Amino acid sequence: MLAGVGESGAGTSPAAVELTGVGKVFAGRSGEVAALAGIDLTVVVGEFVTLIGPSGCGKSTLLRLVADLTEPTAGTLRVNGKSPRQARLDQDYGIAFQQAGLMDWRSVARNIELPLELRGWDRRRRRQRAVELLELVGLPEFADHRPSELSGGMQQRVAIARALAAGPRLLLMDEPFGALDEMTRERLQAELARICRETEASVVFVTHSIPEAVYLSDRVVVMSARPGRVTRTVDVELGERTEEIRGAPEFFAKVTEVREALRGRRGAGSVAEGAQR
């Protein structure tokens, strides 16, 4: 099913993200450290892809490469058919980090307006868009509040609204729910699933949490460390995400599959291979 979507998407427009043979080597004081090696990954339009793996597997680096916050040392990247730099300059993507990173000297609405302000939208249009987005993330009455008056979960919703502000076709999220408690986390996952359905954005999502990855994704990309490699991809076909699905046997089956992929032999093999290089 997903392949079908991918093919039809490829026919009309370029993939949201396309990585070919991407590698990243950091030059450290004690020699070079290979963070990523030989990454091939395509995210088709409208697809939700999660990167999961142990600490140091380079999943955040991969996301930052797509966002043009760092540059690859090998391979090629295309974002919406453009170079990552061009995509960044065109604000083709919205990004959210683990820290909501809201500016406390600005009201909630003005935080969401920030990317629009930098794009030169006029005040009325900006405010209108912020109100729309606050509606979307379920915080319509908080427009004029200070971010510090909001709970962590609410702040993260604002950060997501900010990432969506310019109507990007691609959302990049680096453990956005990592600092939240489990209850809030599950609620925000449901919110995000709904928002993605409504906005039809493609998402590249980084997480440590297996259930989170399975719940949110169309596809889970499992990575191993040193150097960071893609060891397996798990297609998740669970249909519409509801709260009930968290208790469904298919859900657990996918969780198990991802867990095994994380521990799996193929992972171990690539680690050995990495060590030889």
Added chain:
Amino acid sequence: MTGASAEPATQLAVLGAGPEPARVRRLRGRGWVRAARRAAMSAIALVLAAAAWEGYKAVGSEDGGSLLGVRVLPRADDASMPHVWEILRRFGRPETAGTGSHSVAVAVLDGVWFTFRVAVAGFVLGILVGLLLAVVMQRFRLAERGLLPYVVLSQTVPLVALAPLVVGWGGRLRVGSVSWQPWMSVAVIAAYLAFFPVAVGALRGLQSPPGHAVELLRSYSATWWQTLLRLRLPAAVPYLIPALRLAAASAVVGAIVAEISTGTRGGIGRLVIEYSREATADPAKVYTAFLGAAALGLAAAGLVALADLALRRYRPVQER
């Protein structure tokens, strides 16, 4: 599912919005109480200082206390320590014996006003220079490494050595019909002292935003200038306020000392020197100039307090 997710949102709204206005009101109330308490405290401190002065006069020896021939305590006689009321009364009497002389209060106020303006000019110039240096040092790593040691070194040059140099250089400057005025030298010296805390504080403040905040701006393809205005400068405010407090004090001290060492007329620094020459005949007079200088310091501190109030939005929440 939208309904289900909206429900916790409204719940949160109730939790968040309910106590919020009350909290704000309480904080504001506390702010006023705090301001009133602070005003009362400074009034009490003033009374206590006067009481300590008079108390020492009452018990202290006329010759002061000596230890192994070295005087360690001040003389408590009326020529060294005039009564508080003598000093206050001196404000109302004429400055000189000549007919038509205005009162000391007028002379001191004139001097304070003159020096205040010069100090403010120096303060503003110091802030501009300090901010500019901080921005350059933040922008260019190399500049930070190259400039910062000199910024620190600049403060070790004695003011007394600097004063004639500034006067000398200034005297050669002429822009159109405007020639260098003596007060300009004083303002430049005040600025020389004031820029330092601003440069150091602002640099730390400009560097304070965390990496993810800077990357966020980068992801919006914000220019360096936009990042400065929208992120770095607002984030620097909490670092800037204490720096401004130091800078204001430095500007006042700098202005007074510079007036004395450049021989500039019209300011409170000059009055301190003039009145102290009459100290044996008219001991209360020099203290009026001291009080004037103290009032000047308070005025400068008040100026920063106003700036602090205006920039309250940028302070961390718990201090707001």
